[in-house]
Amino acid sequence: MPTIAKGLEGIIANSSRLSMVDGANGQLIYLGYHIDDLVENCTFEEVTHLLHRGKLPNQSELDAFTRELRSHRSLPEGVVEFLKHAPKDAGPMDVLRTGVSMLGLYDTDGKYQDRALNESRALAICAKVPLIVAAYHRFRQGLEIVEPRMDLSEAAHFLYMINGEEPGAESAKTLDVAYILHADHGMNASTFSSRVTIATLSDIYSAITSAIGTLKGPLHGGANEGVIQMLEEIGSPDKVDEYVAGKLERKEKIMGIGHRVYKVLDPRAPHLQSMAKKLTEELGETKWIEMSERIATIMREQKGLNANVDFYSATVYYSLGVPTDLFTPIFAISRAAGWTAQVLEQLEDNRLYRPLTEYTGPEEPQKIIPIAERA
Template sequence: MAVVSKGLEGVVAAETELGEVKGQEGILYYCGYDINELAGHVSYEEVVYLLFHNRLPNRYELDKLTTALRAERELPQGVIDFLTRAPKDAKPIDIMRTAVSMLGCYNVSRHDLAMSENMATAIRLVSQVGVIAAYFHRARQGLDLPPVRKDLSEAAHFLYLITGEVPSKEAEATLDVAYVLHAEHGFNASTFTARVVASTLSDMYSAISAAIGALKGPLHGGANEGVIHMLEEIGSPDKVDAWVEDALAQKKKIMGIGHRVYKVLDPRAPHLKTMAIKLSNELGEAKWIQMSERIATIMRERKGLNANVDFYSATVYYSLGIPTDLFTPIFAISRMSGWTAHVLEQWKDNRLFRPLSEYVGKPYGQKVLPIDER
């Protein structure tokens, strides 16, 4: 007899070699590597290679991947035209979803490194998604679009594009670690969405566009934007306790607290917390991290819930001067490596996803009455 599991909780839908989330223990693995072994020790580009090839690269392999990524940064002119003409008040994540879909209409390879077309598409998406986000952000402000460069890392290049200036090594390293922490997370909603679309043997652009749509939701990637909005609403550390008490009384969700899978502390949160504290101290603006810490303490004591990756990533991005509505697109930029790796893995041994459902509607055998008798 079929087992019904709302939200597919506890259901194993497929096998993967890419990521493992051990929620009860608070452990996250990428291809067998603990996230604590990777964060701060390898670059985002190394993680991209790890997810694509199930092992870390040697220097030659990393250089080869880096060359391919940097060679693909130029966007088709049609996509640039869309970014400059799109409504200035549109949500950046919606622009990203549409622009990624548009890329599928061009799909012109520029690098000369031999690889399969699917791998080339994956590299192209990892390379271009940050350019899309940055160019729209510049365009909506009426600013020029800086030419892409081939001498900067993925993290540094994104910061360069949104500001027009090469970032400091500290800012680059901070965003790079954030990219590493967000790259992969098992069969989360957006990754599963990508695999479902890919299982139909649709193209990678369609699968990734669908994944971005799933990420947009406030119960998934949109949560980090909600954290900053929450902190702005509270206003100051002395108002935290009363705000949280009122929110709990009204059964409102506290953004960035708790996780669907992790029953203990999210292993990514301490890395982002450390960076958030450091950035707050450097900027001399400690109230954001002070409010965050107080909220986390109250929720841990009152509800037994811990902060998740979104809780501190919001303060990190805010401290880097990144606009709040770019937080979810940044999530997509880093997760692009995981999404495309999962699509590639899905196609290695494809099986169309087609779950069952349990009918709970009206009794069978309903009769159609003439329209004048209904």
């Protein structure tokens, strides 16, 4: 009997030049560049260019790329109407999933395998995902949407669009770094979803819609929301030990801890940890980082598990004043760069994903009993 790789653990399903997740050594590389160097030296726009176009841009390439990206800062009227009328208590990830799906309705160009059209669609999706999140957030508060601006970076523009005022340089830089750290990550669940969808030769909107639905779950991108809920539930640093002990005793998971691939520290976590520390100190609200660090220590010592990307990003977004239910959408905004690049790459050398399943139903042939006689 062949062995089953439950959750496809350890299976190499394809090759990709885009990112390397080195689980044994705790390294994350985008097209040969270490994320430590990228956050130190580049902006999210440069990293998006790297993923989409295969190289870090020179200044004139970056200018042209940024102009093109920003030219997509608008939403079809029908999508705006949907966002206006979506239930005020809907989950922003659900709204985003539907909004991206709707974008496909307004693209009448067809030719879903055309490389040039798909490159342009990929950039348009990256530009429109934050607009959908921000517009819904404004509408649900009874506010009007903010007119997009063409002079702000992706990170600064998102904060501007949700708050209606331009963020400080430091907030924008913090979010920019978080965007870079989340931009791509090998064959994670949502990327896999997007590749499975595009591999049927569907279309890029369907692929990104699949990815958003997959990211939403608490075992994937949804974990960052779960971290803040947990910190709020714990309340203060002196309650951490008792809380974690209770969770472990009940065999419940601690959100933001553990990883399928990283067996050592997730290389994204220390960047987010130091940003979370700095921000909470500036706000004079150090209990969040104190609680987080204590949880991470207990989990490392008792279970040999480390903090992942979601663990400290939660405190970073919280400290930036972002509402909790926009944390996972922020993950989606940054990962849209990777998803779209992965979709383009999948189409370069496509093969349908079609794994097998081990049948565990009845072995003997079943005789059909007429419906009126069935028990």
